Amino acid sequence: MSRVVVLGAGIAGHTAAAFARSWLGKEHSVTVVSPKPDYNWVPSNIWVGVGLMKPAQVTFPLAPVYERAGIEFVQGAAREIHPDGDADRSTPFVTVERADGSRTQVAYDFLINATGPALRFDKTEGLGPDAGNSLSVCTPGHAAQTAAAFAEEVERMRRGERRRFLVGVGHGTCTCEGAAFEYIVNLEFELRARKVRDRAEITWITNEYELGDFGMGGMHLKRGGYVTPSSIFNASLFAERGIDWITRAHVEKVEQSRVLYETLDGAHHEQEFDFAMLLPPFSGVGLEACDRDGADITDRLFLPNEFMRVDADYTAKPYEEWKASDWPRTYQSAEYQNVFAAGIAFAPPHAISRPYTSPNGTVIAPAPPRTGMPSAMIGKAVAGSVVDMIAGAKAPTHTASMAEMGAACVASAGANPFTGTAASMTVFPVVPDFERYPDYGRDLDRTFGEIGLAGHWIKIVLHHLFLHKARLRPGWRLIPE
Amino acid sequence: MTDEKLAYVTRPTKRTLFLRTFLPWQLWRFLAINLKMIGIIRRSHHHGPGT
Numbered sequence: 001m002s003r004v005v006v007l008g009a010g011i012a013g014h015t016a017a018a019f020a021r022s023w024l025g026k027e028h029s030v031t032v033v034s035p036k037p038d039y040n041w042v043p044s045n046i047w048v049g050v051g052l053m054k055p056a057q058v059t060f061p062l063a064p065v066y067e068r069a070g071i072e073f074v075q076g077a078a079r080e081i082h083p084d085g086d087a088d089r090s091t092p093f094v095t096v097e098r099a100d101g102s103r104t105q106v107a108y109d110f111l112i113n114a115t116g117p118a119l120r121f122d123k124t125e126g127l128g129p130d131a132g133n134s135l136s137v138c139t140p141g142h143a144a145q146t147a148a149a150f151a152e153e154v155e156r157m158r159r160g161e162r163r164r165f166l167v168g169v170g171h172g173t174c175t176c177e178g179a180a181f182e183y184i185v186n187l188e189f190e191l192r193a194r195k196v197r198d199r200a201e202i203t204w205i206t207n208e209y210e211l212g213d214f215g216m217g218g219m220h221l222k223r224g225g226y227v228t229p230s231s232i233f234n235a236s237l238f239a240e241r242g243i244d245w246i247t248r249a250h251v252e253k254v255e256q257s258r259v260l261y262e263t264l265d266g267a268h269h270e271q272e273f274d275f276a277m278l279l280p281p282f283s284g285v286g287l288e289a290c291d292r293d294g295a296d297i298t299d300r301l302f303l304p305n306e307f308m309r310v311d312a313d314y315t316a317k318p319y320e321e322w323k324a325s326d327w328p329r330t331y332q333s334a335e336y337q338n339v340f341a342a343g344i345a346f347a348p349p350h351a352i353s354r355p356y357t358s359p360n361g362t363v364i365a366p367a368p369p370r371t372g373m374p375s376a377m378i379g380k381a382v383a384g385s386v387v388d389m390i391a392g393a394k395a396p397t398h399t400a401s402m403a404e405m406g407a408a409c410v411a412s413a414g415a416n417p418f419t420g421t422a423a424s425m426t427v428f429p430v431v432p433d434f435e436r437y438p439d440y441g442r443d444l445d446r447t448f449g450e451i452g453l454a455g456h457w458i459k460i461v462l463h464h465l466f467l468h469k470a471r472l473r474p475g476w477r478l479i480p481e
Numbered sequence: 482m483t484d485e486k487l488a489y490v491t492r493p494t495k496r497t498l499f500l501r502t503f504l505p506w507q508l509w510r511f512l513a514i515n516l517k518m519i520g521i522i523r524r525s526h527h528h529g530p531g532t
Contacts, residue, residue, distance in 0.1 A: 239490040244482040405525035408518040454511035
């Protein structure tokens with residue numbers, strides 16, 4: 001009998017746990033440890049943030065789903081990994097802290113760390129909805145709070161006031177620019193739908209070097225006889241929608257109605273706002289690791305950014321020497337063969353976008369995205385390897401390198417069944433491979449994008465399809481990641 | 482947004498804007514985009530244990 005423990009119930013962790021349970025015999029156990037009682041389909045949070053959906057439409061309770069599936073659920077936050085056990089027990093375990101502060105030990109034979117990101121609003125003074133002056137759509141609760149603030153702004157504009165909206169990222173090293181992009185274009189669409197667009201000034205602020213970078217170095221599309229960078233399409237959409245933009249920016253401070261930011265040229269600026277939705281930078285969740293004697297071995301399992309070291313090449317090297325082969329394939333810990341990381345929890349070897357530093361030494365460069373389809377595919381591959389290793393395989397049998405997989409993404413640009421639009425995009429591979437595709441790093445026959453109503457329909461279908469899959473309802477295995 | 486900024490931006494034509502929400506065309510694009518995405522997904526997916 002083997003015990004598989006999955007830390008985290010987001011897209012990667014939930015996928016890994018569901019497939020591990022599905023593929024393993026009943027003599028083996030699968031346990032999920034998560035501090036939150038609910039599953040959240042994060043891609044739809046942007047619709048909660050403009051008031052088109054309620055949090056209950058993007059979440060569901062995990063406990064009944066896991067009970068039906070035969071997965072044990074421990075609600076609590078993982079704090080320490082003891083991969084060699086401790087003085088009292090020779091087998092590995094995880095220390096979990098429950099909401100009431102009590103601690104419990106969860107033993108494992110195989111551990112999948114899919115703890116996702118910590119939302120580091122603290123990295124920028126005044127950032128965030130709890131202790132700061134800006135809003136967020138990172139969680140259903142944040143998104144609902146943002147929707148309430150948005151509704152208030154609409155009411156003010158209906159009374160004749162002019163309002164200033166600022167949307168983007170709140171630090172020079174943020175990722176998830178794509179989510180902020182979806183939010184700003186949905187916000188603009190809703191202001192038009194509510195007939196107050198003429199009283200709104202909307203500005204995008206980003207750490208991207210060029211629009212349309214999205215933390216993956218942008219993409220190139222074949223269109224109209226040219227190979228065109230995504231920056232052209234992004235700028236076109238913003239111009240069409242009357243959205244102004246600030247690129248190459250590191251937000252230094254968010255005051256009550258003003259952000260202070262530095263740009264890549266080292267200059268300092270400010271931008272006033274009445275409503276600001278700024279995403280935070282991410283780090284790992286701060287898991288610690290201890291050896292059998294209780295000594296801290298966190299640095300052997302994790303990088304300083306708290307993401308887990310896996311089978312990547314973490315050698316520091318300049319952008320020109322980055323290779324697709326630097327990226328992990330099996331997500332197995334280099335230290336412990338029975339420990340894996342999936343989704344945002346694994347440490348990328350480096351960024352995907354070219355990094356830049358201002359003359360003041362400020363790093364202004366998007367971190368690489370590891371969301372949605374890639375996270376789910378990594379979770380599934382890790383589950384496959386763990387199941388095979390339980391059956392006797394000596395090494396991981398499944399791979400899911402982001403430099404070898406493609407991704408499909410649908411970015412909403414306005415939600416209405418007849419007038420809405422979305423940008424449908426595919427890239428192959430996610431991480432550019434300039435050895436295989438010397439010109440653009442990607443296969444241009446498999447990298448495409450277009451905006452239209454069809455994209456919105458696809459986005460709606462995906463919302464329902466992926467929630468059906470996550471609820472492990474009949475046929476869930478047939479729905480791809 | 483400044484006119485200087487706007488002057489250097491590619492803008493969609495009226496035809497492009499019309500086609501974005503023209504139902505017959507979008508029904509066709511719905512099928513075409515889904516097929517493209519299924520191709521990417523099939524190329525990227527690995528199978529279950531033991532394969």
